[in-house]
Amino acid sequence: MENVLVFFMFFVGLLIIIKGGDLFVDAAVWIAIATGIPKILVGATLVSLATTLPELFVSTIAIIKGHPEMAIGNAIGSTICNIGLVLGICACISPIRVRRKFFSIKGFMMMLSLICFYVFAYDQTVMKVEGFVLILFLIIYIIINVVEFNQAGSSNGFRSSYKTKRLHIFVNILKFVIGACGIVIGARLLVDNGVQIAEILHIPEQIVSLTLIALGTSLPELVTAVTATIKGHEGISVGNIIGANILNITMVLGVSSIIPKNGLTISTRNIELFHKILTDVPQTLVLDMPMSFLLMSLLVLCGTFRRKIDRKHGFLIFVLYAAYIGVLAAISF
Template identity: 50%
Template sequence: MGIFSTFLLFIIGLIMIVKGGDWFVDAVIWFADKTGISYGIIGATIVSVATTLPELFVSTLSSKEGLTDMAVGNSLGSYICNIAFIVGICALIKPIHIKDNLFGIKGSMMFGYLGIFYYFASDGVISHLEGKILVALLLLFIFINVFELKKGNGKSKNTSREFPNKKDLIQNGIKFAVGTALIIISAHLLVDTGVEIANFLRIPKQVVSLTLLAIGTSLPELVTALSSTIKGKQNISVGNIVGANIFNMTLVMGASALVSDNGLIISQQTLALDIPMATIVALVFILIGTSTEKIGRLTGILLLALYGGYMTILF
């Protein structure tokens, strides 16, 4: 495939993922309004699962083929990108007001799982047993969301009392399914063409996994967050970022370790640079979000500056 065709497919992928994200968020907002489940819980569960599928697919496939450095780089790079780049951009567009009562707990869980991953990775490998533990940790996050919903904290004030008619149900069901499919398919199209572009430009594989691959598989989170911000449903984007990062550290990393014959091999760069950067941006996001209950434009600029500095070091 020529470089012109590759760039053309890359642009097509961008168009597909923008439209898919728009339909997906529309359907999620409708579902939240009809069921009374808060936007935060919807974002942390249903949206997070859907938008993390590209990371899960790419990382497990890479790990199974013996490219464990790409599997780790993709997942950890997405963790950093989700906070520093995506939250940063959304905060610049419109300050993010955090209305989730359990944001502090969920944010601490997101940070804690990163710490557990670092502890497991400190000896240079994530074993099969440690991979199983990481996957099992996801159950605690699911329990927190179920508990929040049962206690009534997850109820939305925007609930429509009218029973949805069949036409609306079918229409939004189609939007959700087609939107999800477009996000996932276009994300893979963007990753594949992006890697080809990177190879053409002779960018190192490790840098590709932490940058182009991570950004490519984080595009669903980016599009969902931007669409949610523009539509004024920012708790969907906050819940999605926290949930997606928890999924990255548990399900994605755990499954990648399990499908690899020798577990996940961790590089020195991961321990010395990537995890510390993830720690810094996570702390900024959690501490400011918890203390002020919002992520303002100045925080957005700080996060983007940190991401820019990280990209500069990598290249």
């Protein structure tokens, strides 16, 4: 019965963090526009940063509670899930055409940020100064977004849908507070019960964060992307996924590297697979990040040279994701 409660509370935390994030984003955008923040900055930075708050809070709380494996697994697992599952499913439903001018710049920046994190993590410790380098990538990404939105004139008419009546002010401030509290509470429930699930199933915490938690924090992107694809707006998915992945690497892992006194420690847990051929190597460096980079490469190269992600490439990406989950299962049980 106690084990059932643990799983139940994990999914309660998942629901709370998703709903809390939704309320927080809506309220944050309304408050920003109502207080006169330039519309370009709202669209280019605030929305994308706010939608990554679940991953940020989960990893931050995991670091504070002494679970670095879970912090890293959540961020890297989200990048894998965003491309392999979300984009794979969307491309299988309908080919995704790449029209955005800055796609290649952002795509290669996504790959470069992951390479940088891999280099930093190679000695199994990401120092604070290296975490600040990742934050610098985040600032560059924000600047690129501002330039893109400025050139596209994406801010036209954005403010007209928001009202500044007292009732709206009260409601949105309340949504902001409730959303922020929901994200924090949901993140704590995910981390605490995720650790217990790992103990119950006798699997590493990193596996739980790479699968259950990463999938959970990526559910909003999955629902939004699939809905947009069904409605014929499939082009929205690619930009959102690239942005989410850049933020997971630069913001989530950057902040996670800055918080600990001695930097972010990469798991020393070794993987044993295929009769111990792959022993004495950290899983994060030889499996998780290489898989993330492979999926990123397929996405960026297809988008850059073919200008679309067709069904066969979408199916390939999804199969690679399924194979990766299968390997995680094999090394866990």
